[in-house]
Structure formats: C-alpha cells, structure tokens
Amino acid sequence: MSAPSVDSPSSTRRPLEGITVLELGSRIASVFASGILAEQGATVIKVEDPSGGDVLRTINPFDGPQSLFFAAEDRNRKSVTLNLRHPTGQELFRELANKANVLCENFRPGTMERWHLGPADVNPNLVYARVSVFGQDGPYSERPGLDLLGVGYGGLLYMTGPADQPPVKSSVTISDHITAMFLSQAVTAALYRQRMTGDTSGVVIDASLYGSILRTLEATLAEYAATGIAPARGRSRPFDSAPSGLFETADSAWIAVSGGSDAAFANVARLLGRTQWIEDPLFTSMQSRFENAASLNTVLRAWLKERTSDEAIAQLREFDVPVSRVNSPVDLLNDPHIVARNDLPDFNDHVLGPVRLPAPYPRFASFVAPREGAPTLGEHNREVWGELVGIPNARLDTLKDEGVI
Amino acid sequence: MSQPLEGVRVVVLGELPAGVIAGSLLSDLGAEVIRVSSPRGDDTLAQRPPVVNNASLAWSIIARSSKSATCDIDHEEGAQLLRQLLEQVDVIIESFGPRGLEGYGLNPTTFPAAVVLVRISAYGQDGPYSTYPGDDLTSLAFSGIAHLTGHRGGAPVPLATAIADYLCAVACSQAIISALVGRVESGHGDVIDASLYGAALRITEWAIPAADRLGTNRTREGNFPRNAAPLGVYSSKDDQYVAIVGGTDANFQRLVDAMQDPVISDPRFETPSQRSQQADELNALVRAWAATLTIEELEAKCLASGVPFGRVYTARDLSTDPHFIERGDLTTVEDPSVGPVIQPSPYPLFVGSPTPPPVAPSASGEDNEYVWCELTGLTADELHANESSGRI
Numbered sequence: 097m098s099a100p101s102v103d104s105p106s107s108t109r110r111p112l113e114g115i116t117v118l119e120l121g122s123r124i125a126s127v128f129a130s131g132i133l134a135e136q137g138a139t140v141i142k143v144e145d146p147s148g149g150d151v152l153r154t155i156n157p158f159d160g161p162q163s164l165f166f167a168a169e170d171r172n173r174k175s176v177t178l179n180l181r182h183p184t185g186q187e188l189f190r191e192l193a194n195k196a197n198v199l200c201e202n203f204r205p206g207t208m209e210r211w212h213l214g215p216a217d218v219n220p221n222l223v224y225a226r227v228s229v230f231g232q233d234g235p236y237s238e239r240p241g242l243d244l245l246g247v248g249y250g251g252l253l254y255m256t257g258p259a260d261q262p263p264v265k266s267s268v269t270i271s272d273h274i275t276a277m278f279l280s281q282a283v284t285a286a287l288y289r290q291r292m293t294g295d296t297s298g299v300v301i302d303a304s305l306y307g308s309i310l311r312t313l314e315a316t317l318a319e320y321a322a323t324g325i326a327p328a329r330g331r332s333r334p335f336d337s338a339p340s341g342l343f344e345t346a347d348s349a350w351i352a353v354s355g356g357s358d359a360a361f362a363n364v365a366r367l368l369g370r371t372q373w374i375e376d377p378l379f380t381s382m383q384s385r386f387e388n389a390a391s392l393n394t395v396l397r398a399w400l401k402e403r404t405s406d407e408a409i410a411q412l413r414e415f416d417v418p419v420s421r422v423n424s425p426v427d428l429l430n431d432p433h434i435v436a437r438n439d440l441p442d443f444n445d446h447v448l449g450p451v452r453l454p455a456p457y458p459r460f461a462s463f464v465a466p467r468e469g470a471p472t473l474g475e476h477n478r479e480v481w482g483e484l485v486g487i488p489n490a491r492l493d494t495l496k497d498e499g500v501i
Numbered sequence: 502m503s504q505p506l507e508g509v510r511v512v513v514l515g516e517l518p519a520g521v522i523a524g525s526l527l528s529d530l531g532a533e534v535i536r537v538s539s540p541r542g543d544d545t546l547a548q549r550p551p552v553v554n555n556a557s558l559a560w561s562i563i564a565r566s567s568k569s570a571t572c573d574i575d576h577e578e579g580a581q582l583l584r585q586l587l588e589q590v591d592v593i594i595e596s597f598g599p600r601g602l603e604g605y606g607l608n609p610t611t612f613p614a615a616v617v618l619v620r621i622s623a624y625g626q627d628g629p630y631s632t633y634p635g636d637d638l639t640s641l642a643f644s645g646i647a648h649l650t651g652h653r654g655g656a657p658v659p660l661a662t663a664i665a666d667y668l669c670a671v672a673c674s675q676a677i678i679s680a681l682v683g684r685v686e687s688g689h690g691d692v693i694d695a696s697l698y699g700a701a702l703r704i705t706e707w708a709i710p711a712a713d714r715l716g717t718n719r720t721r722e723g724n725f726p727r728n729a730a731p732l733g734v735y736s737s738k739d740d741q742y743v744a745i746v747g748g749t750d751a752n753f754q755r756l757v758d759a760m761q762d763p764v765i766s767d768p769r770f771e772t773p774s775q776r777s778q779q780a781d782e783l784n785a786l787v788r789a790w791a792a793t794l795t796i797e798e799l800e801a802k803c804l805a806s807g808v809p810f811g812r813v814y815t816a817r818d819l820s821t822d823p824h825f826i827e828r829g830d831l832t833t834v835e836d837p838s839v840g841p842v843i844q845p846s847p848y849p850l851f852v853g854s855p856t857p858p859p860v861a862p863s864a865s866g867e868d869n870e871y872v873w874c875e876l877t878g879l880t881a882d883e884l885h886a887n888e889s890s891g892r893i
Contacts, residue, residue, distance in 0.1 A: 111683025111691075128704075132672075136679045151749070156728035156777070157707060159714045164707040229809075232852070234824045239804065240752075244732070244744045245811035249822075253734070254742070254813045255661030257652065262734060263742055263813055266650040266660060267722040273704035274668060275849075281675035282849050285505035285530045288678050291685045293503065303849035310819070310830055311848040312667040315551050315558040317831065318842045320816035322553040327661070327816055334550035335518070335559055335663055336638055342647060342657050350657050352642030357545060360634070382545075383552035413633060418623070420639040422657050424648045425705070425712035425719050433630040439702060440709055452713040457703040458619070458669075458676050458695035 110137025110463045115287065117198040118143055119173065120180075122150045123242065124269055125227040125305065126200035127169050128276035133198065133283065134172035135456040135465040141196075141480055142170065142471065143189070146177040146501060149473040162447040167470045171443055171453060174476035177501045180211050184500045191485050193218040198283055202227035205237045215300050222298040223286040225279050231304035243305065246271025250309025251316060259330020275308040331389070337382035338389030339364055339396040342422060349405035350422035353396065353412060356382055363415040368399050445469030477501055502854040504531025509681065512537055512587065513567065515596030516545055518637070518663065519697060520621050521563050522670035523594055527677065528566035529847035529856060532592070535872055536564060537583060540571035540891055542865055556839040564862035565834060565844070570872035571865060571893055579892045580605045585877045588613060591690075592677050596621040599631045609692060617680040617690040619673050625696035635697055640665035644701035645708060653723035668700035729773065730780035731756065734813065735791040737799055744811035745787060745803060749773065752808060759806035760790050829855075836861035869893055 115138040121127040127142075127150070134140040144150055152166045159167075178192075179185040190213070193199065199222050201208060208214045208226075215224045226232055229241035230249075247253045247265055257264035282301045290296050315334070320326050332338050337356025344350055355364035358381075365373040373379050378388045385392060400408050405421060412419040421427065428434055429452065442450035446469050456465035481487045481501065495501045509532040513524040524534040538544040549559040570586075573579035584607055587593060593616060595602055602609060602620075609618055620626055623635025624643075638659055641647040646665070647657045673695050680691040711717040724734040729748030737743055747756035750773065757766050765786050770776050776783055791799060796812070803810035812818065820843070825831060832846040839861070847856040873879045873893060887893040 109683070109687065111679045124706075132675065133679075136676070137683075154773075157711050157715060157717060159710070164710040164714065168707050168710055230824060231828055231850070234828045236824045239809075240746075240807060241809040241811060242746060244734075244746060245809060248734075248744045248811040248813045251814050251816060251819050252660060252662055252664075253744075254815050256650070257658055258656065261652060261655070262724065262736070264650070264652050264655075264658065265724055265734065266646065267719070267726065268646060268649050268704060268706055268708075270660065270664060270704070274664070274671065277668065277671040277675060277700075278849055281526065281671055281678060282530075282851070284675055284678040284682060286851070288682045288685075289503065289505040291682060292508075299502075299854070300852035301849050302852050304828075307828075307830055307845075307848045309662075310825075311845045312662045312664060313816075313819075313845060314562055314662060315844075316662070316816050317820055318558040318562065318844060319551045319553075320820065321841075321843050322551075322558065329661070333638075333659065333661060333663070336636075336659075337550055340638060342638075342642065342659060344656070350642075350647075352639045352647060352659075354636050354638045381552070382548050383550045386550045416634060418634040418636050418639045420635065420643040422642045422647045423645050425645055425708040425717075427648075428645050428702070428709065429712055433624060433628045437625055437628040437696075439699065440713075448714065451710050453710055454703045454705060455699070457672055457699045458693050459625075460676065460680065461692035461694070462689070 108463045113137035115139070115198065116141065116196040117200060118193060118196045120199070120201040120203070122202065123152050124169055124272035125275045125279070126202040126225070128273055129225065129279040129283065130200045131169070131172055132277065132280040140173035141476070142173045142175045143178050144175055144473060146179055146474070146499060149177070153473070159448055162445065167445050167448065167451055168453055170470035172466050172468050173471060174480060175471035175473055176477050176480045177474040179500050180213065182500050184495070186212050188485070188500065189213055190218050193222060195484055196222060197287065198223045198225060200225045200279070204228065204240065205232045215298065220298050221296045223283050223301065224298055225283050225301045225303070227275055227279060227303050227305070229305045231307065232302045243269040243272045246275065246305030247309055249306035251313050252309045255327055255329055257329045263329060271305045271309050274312065275303050275305050278308050278311065279303045332386055332393070334386050338385045339392035341393055343397050343400045345400050345405040345408050346402055347404040351400070351405050351408060352420045352422060354418035355396065356385060358382070360417045361385060363417050364396065367411060367415045367417070368395060370395065441467055443467045443469045446472050446475065474501070506530040506532035506678070509533065509592065510590045511535065511592040511594065512590045513594045517596035517621050517697070518546060518549065518563060519666040519669040519673070520594045520596040521546055522666060523619070523673040524567055525563055525565050526670060526674040529859065534567040535570055535868065536567045537570050537572050538865060540573055540866065540893055544865065547865070558839065558842060561836045561839050561842045561861060562844045565859040567862045568868035568872065569863040569865050570869050573892050574605045576892060577606065580607060582873065582877065582892065583607065586872060587616070589876045590616065591681065592617045594619045594621065594673065598622050599626045615684060615688060615690050617677050617684070617693070619677055619693045619695055621669060621673060621695045621697065623697050625699065626694045637663040637666040637697070640697040640701055644698040645705050646701045649705065649708065649719060649721060651721040651723070653721055655721065657721065665697055665701045668704065669695055669697050672700045725780060725784050727780060728777055730776045731783040731787045733784055735788050737791055737796040738793055739795045741796040742813040743791060743796060743799055744813065745791065746809035747787070748776070755807045759802045759808050762786065762790060832858050834859055834861055838864060
C-alpha cells in the first residue's frame with residue numbers, strides 16, 4: 097500500500113483545534129500572537145476591561161463606530177469583559193484560566209502578580225506568555241514603553257533611513273508584530289512539548305519587544321566587533337550586496353531592484369550594457385560589491401531615472417533580476433498577483449460587515465483558515481461566562497451591575 | 502526540562518535565506534537541523550555579507566547549530582540519495598521555487614504522509630508572479646512595508662535588517678511546529694505555502710482596510726504619527742536621538758509633569774483627538790524642550806514622571822548595555838572558521854529552563870558520514886564512492 101499523500105488531506109481539522117487561549121492584550125503584540133494561534137484552530141478569548149476594553153478600539157482611523165486598526169488586529173476571537181482589579185473579577189479569571197491552555201498578556205511586569213493572577217496563582221498547566229518592553233527582569237524591566245522603544249533599543253531604528261537625516265521608524269509597528277510571531281512560535285513549541293512528553297506542566301515565556309528586534313540584527317553586532325564601526329544609516333544593506341536598493345523612475349514611482357547576487361549582478365551588467373563589470377576585480381563577490389556599492393548604484397539609478405516604472409520592471413524581469421514596485425495600499429488592493437492568490441480577502445467584521453484584511457499566513461494545504469472579524473466589547477459574555485465557566489444568568493446580571501464584567 | 506523540539510529532524514534545501522533562518526529558529530528550540538547543499542561548495546548563502554577574512558559572519562549566524570551534508574541533486578543519483586534522506590525526517594524546508602522540487606524528481610505527493618513540508622518562495626507557489634525571483638528587499642517593496650517606511654514627504658527606505666526574511670522565517674517555524682502539534686493526533690503532516698511577501702503584508706495594520714473602506718492610501722508618516730501626539734523621535738541638547746511617548750491621556754499628563762511648561766498644559770491639548778489634530782504644534786514644543794536638555798537629563802526627567810522614554814541604540818550601545826548583559830540577550834559562539842561571533846541569543850526566553858547556547862554551523866559536508874551512513878544507510882564504501890564521483 098502506498099503512503100497517503102500529504103497533498104490530499106484526510107481531514108480539515110486544524111492543528112490547534114481544542115486549544116483555548118486567553119488574550120489579555122492591549123494594542124498589538126499579545127493580540128497578534130493569539131491571532132496567529134486562532135488562524136490555526138485555537139479558540140481565542142479576549143478578556144477586556146468593562147470600562148471600554150482594549151485601547152486599540154479607540155485608535156484612528158475609524159469607519160463609523162469601528163476602529164479599522166482594531167478590526168485588523170483583533171479578528172478571529174471572542175470578547176468577554178472582566179474587571180481584573182476587582183477581587184471577584186480575579187476569582188472569575190482563575191476559573192476561566194482553568195478552562196484554558198494558553199494565556200497571552202502584555203501588562204507591565206509585576207501587574208498580573210499584583211492582581212493575584214501571576215503564573216503561581218492560576219492554572220499550573222498554562223503556557224503563560226508574557227510580552228513587555230524590556231522583559232520580565234533586568235534593570236529596565238519596570239520602565240514604561242511601547243513599540244517605538246522596541247525598535248530603538250533593539251538597534252533597528254538607528255540604522256534605518258537616509259544618511260543625512262535622523263533615523264526613521266516604519267509607520268507600521270515592526271517590533272510589536274515580530275515579537276508576536278516569535279511569541280506564538282514559542283507558545284506552539286511549548287504546546288508541542290506538552291503533547292509529546294505527556295508532561296502537562298505549564299511554562300512561562302518572557303518576550304521583550306527589543307529582544308525580537310535584536311534577534312533580527314543578524315551580523316550587525318559581529319560586524320561591529322570585527323570592524324570597530326557601528327553600522328549606520330545610508331549604506332547598502334550588507335546582505336543585499338549591490339547594485340540594489342529602492343530607486344525612483346522617470347514617472348516618479350519607486351521600485352526595488354535587488355541585483356546583488358552573483359547571477360542577478362551579471363544580468364544587470366548585461367542589461368545596462370556594462371559587461372566589463374563582470375570581470376572587474378572590484379565586483380567579483382557579494383562582499384566586494386557591497387564595499388563598492390556606491391559606484392554600481394549610481395549607474396543603476398541613472399538608468400532607472402530614464403525609464404518608466406513599467407518599462408524598468410519589464411526589462412529587469414526579462415533579465416531575471418529581482419524587482420518589485422514599491423506598492424501602496426491601493427496598489428495592493430488591485431495587484432493581479434494579490435488578487436489571484438486572494439491575499440486580501442473579505443473578513444466578516446461584526447460591526448462593519450465584509451472588510452478586506454491581509455490573509456492568514458502562511459497557507460496550510462490541509463485547511464482553510466477562518467475569516468471571522470473582530471468582536472464587539474463583551475459580545476461573548478453569555479457564551480463564555482455562562483456556557484464555558486458555568487455561571488448562571490442571574491449571577492451574570494449581578495456581576496454586570498457590580499461592574500465586574 | 503527537555504528542549505521543546507527535541508527529537509524533531511529538519512532538512513533545509515534551497516538558497517533563500519528565510520529557509521535557513523527558519524531552520525536556525527527550530528534549532529534554537531532543540532530540533533536537529535541538516536542543511537543539504539551542493540558538493541561543489543557554491544552555496545551562495547555561505548557568501549552572505551558581511552564577510553571578514555573570507556568568512557561570512559552572516560552565514561555563521563543564520564545557519565547556526567545546523568549540520569551540513571552535501572548532495573548533487575542536479576544528478577539523478579544525488580536526487581535519489583536525497584529522497585532516501587527525506588524518508589527519515591519530520592520537516593522539510595525548501596526554497597527551490599514553484600515545482601522546483603518536482604523538477605528534481607522529488608514529488609511531494611510521494612513523501613511520507615507524516616512529513617511537514619514548507620515551500621518558501623518569493624511570490625508563493627501559485628499566481629501570475631510565482632516564477633519571478635525575489636528577496637527581502639523586493640518583498641518589503643511588494644508587501645507595502647517599504648511604502649510605509651521613511652520620513653514624511655521623503656523617499657521610501659528599506660528597514661536596515663532583513664525584516665521580511667525574518668517575518669517569513671518566524672511565521673514558517675511557528676507554522677511547522679503547529680503542524681507537528683496537529684500531527685501528534687492525526688499522524689499527518691502538511692504542505693505549507695509561504696511567500697516571502699505574505700508575512701510582511703500580514704503586518705500592515707490598518708492600511709488595507711482603510712484603503713478598502715475609506716479610500717485612504719496610507720503613506721509614510723515618519724517619526725511622528727498622525728493619530729497620536731506628542732510622540733516621536735527628538736534630538737537632545739547633546740545631539741542624541743531619543744524616543745518620547747506622550748500620546749495617551751495618562752502619558753500626556755506625565756509628560757506635562759516632566760516638562761513643567763505652561764504652554765503644553767493648555768486646554769487645547771486636553772483630549773487625544775485634540776492632540777492629534779495639533780500634532781505638529783505639540784511635537785514642536787517637545788522638540789524645543791528636548792533640545793534644552795542632555796540625553797541623561799531627559800531620561801532622568803522622563804523616568805521620574807513615568808513618561809515612556811527610549812534611546813536609539815547603536816551596535817556599540819547594544820554590546821555594552823547592562824540590561825542586555827543581565828538578561829543574556831547576546832551570545833558569543835566560537836566558530837572554527839571565523840573565530841568568536843557575537844550574535845543574538847535564542848529568543849524569547851523560557852523562564853526557568855534556559856536554552857542551550859547555539860553552536861557554529863558545520864562546515865560544508867562535515868556531517869556526511871552521519872547523514873548518509875547513519876541516517877540513510879549507505880556503507881562507508883558507498884559514501885566514499887559517491888564522494889569520489891562528486892555526488893556527495
């Protein structure tokens with residue numbers, strides 16, 4: 097008998113089905129971490145303060161009553177309200193935690209312990225995932241902050257931007273999002289360990305915002321150790337080699353050209369009529385082209401400035417050189433590849449109805465990821481507190497009146 | 502406590518850095534990772550700059566803790582050897598491009614059902630651009646991240662590290678582990694399609710729904726976002742860059758307390774929406790204040806009032822910061838072909854069960870005997886014959 101094929105899934109059961117995640121997040125990092133788990137089948141319950149919930153609900157831009165920031169980040173989850181500062185709220189939380197496998201939180205270190213909800217106070221089998229700016233210990237751990245500090249202390253901000261201007265952050269929160277991805281990876285690994293070993297005891301995961309950025313620095317520190325020069329803004333990125341970069345074309349559009357690999361470099365040289373580059377000892381390796389990037393990029397920049405983006409992209413593609421338009425959000429909505437792969441599908445937002453959001457990533461062959469939109473505040477109180485935790489309706493009404501939920 | 506991925510064996514094929522990085526993330530968690538590359542020694546990733554004394558520092562880090570086996574899969578006998586190895590693994594990460602594996606006669610439909618196969622490519626396994634080449638830089642551009650990075654009114658810029666590669670790699674390693682979780686009960690692996698751009702696209706926040714619902718085409722906001730103020734990157738009197746965050750009501754009150762400036766206490770700045778409407782004016786006030794104080798003075802005042810305050814660290818700062826040292830964020834790995842290589846430690850931390858430090862990647866082909874004899878079952882003579890013929 098031949099082995100069953102991995103291309104033809106025997107079921108559409110998603111790998112994290114049966115896992116319940118409590119998300120006590122605000123803004124992005126622990127929200128996105130749990131959202132990734134939800135895409136793979138976990139049930140995520142967002143626990144929000146009854147006085148207004150996650151602050152992301154109040155952040156621009158809005159479409160009517162709904163923050164589109166919240167709609168994008170908080171998809172695929174249930175929302176319950178709970179006042180964690182209230183002793184009864186804390187009691188209820190411990191009951192809820194007994195029904196869960198994972199907890200994701202991003203309060204200032206020590207906050208959960210102050211509420212008697214630290215790892216020692218709740219379900220000992222929880223994978224207890226903690227996000228903070230500086231981590232759970234160390235001299236800076238109690239300092240306040242957010243994403244911007246993560247990219248600043250992590251070393252990314254200083255190196256990003258043009259040489260003659262201040263460092264510049266991305267408009268998108270890089271540190272929050274990549275921290276979330278690392279955290280979801282570590283949580284999933286902890287779940288795997290529990291399942292494989294049968295040892296269900298919990299574990300605490302400590303994810304600092306700066307640490308995720310640090311993990312992407314690759315050879316930045318080693319390069320500094322070797323050269324004594326701290327890498328700064330305005331140079332080519334070493335791993336891109338050259339010619340490469342973002343360039344403006346004759347129609348005032350921007351494109352990315354990545355001509356630094358041996359193969360792409362030779363093809364750029366042929367396309368630009370500079371075949372002498374291929375034999376030039378200054379340009380024989382990725383490292384030497386990186387060191388001599390300015391002269392290569394000057395020629396490429398001038399060549400691109402004389403062509404429209406469409407012409408340049410077509411010619412570079414013909415020569416098998418990596419190239420892309422610098423897409424804006426509107427460009428993305430209309431790009432034929434994005435459309436063909438359905439990378440921006442409709443999600444069923446509970447306030448707005450269908451809203452286009454980035455698709456779950458990456459794609460598993462065996463199942464289709466859910467496309468449920470973000471919940472309204474406390475939308476699932478009856479379902480979670482009533483059915484999952486088993487609190488009678490009458491008591492739920494009292495708890496609501498008392499401001500506990 | 503055992504490492505979470507102990508007993509998981511991973512093979513990494515192909516030359517996209519994201520695949521090798523994903524391998525290193527799995528090895529950080531205890532998996533056995535085997536890089537299979539050509540015996541001709543032309544693995545371009547091993548040349549990844551920066552290179553010092555003919556050794557790639559980047560390679561030493563992205564491939565850390567990985568074993569190395571060689572195999573000429575352009576030749577049918579080599580491809581057959583690889584096929585036998587793939588029978589012995591849990592996870593395959595490949596980046597040959599759409600139908601690239603099939604081109605080597607390695608059809609995934611014939612792989613063991615329990616295997617988790619991750620196919621990383623620039624534009625994914627299908628769609629009109631799927632055969633185009635691409636990398637971190639083109640993926641930053643294609644995904645919208647480059648458009649959203651840069652000074653307001655200025656040129657788009659790439660982030661200084663390979664963020665698209667890392668986003669893809671982390672998402673892939675998470676997806677792999679998730680598939681392994683599912684496999685414990687189902688016995689089945691999965692096939693995962695990972696475009697390089699898709700992970701970056703996934704983190705574009707509200708840009709897509711705002712374009713869809715409001716017709717707003719979000720663009721570069723520089724260091725001073727429109728939807729919260731005062732907040733941004735300012736310069737101190739001694740010309741150091743600092744991040745100061747006063748957007749929410751609570752942080753704004755703390756900043757008012759720190760600045761002791763009657764102008765900023767104005768009722769015109771009372772609510773978050775008032776402040777974001779007058780962001781330029783508020784940021785100018787903070788900028789002027791920051792310029793009167795040294796970075797040490799600014800830090801002391803902000804921390805005393807509870808204002809989120811950040812420094813903009815260089816590699817030098819990172820290497821010496823006491824917080825990073827105490828938390829063990831940096832590790833120096835002794836690499837026989839490079840020397841000591843300082844690099845980021847495994848991340849995040851599992852509290853109370855420290856992760857063993859990474860080790861240097863094996864040299865090309867260093868683990869051939871283990872991989873081809875112990876795992877795949879060649880005899881020593883067969884191994885030597887294949888080495889002589891250039892198949893291994």
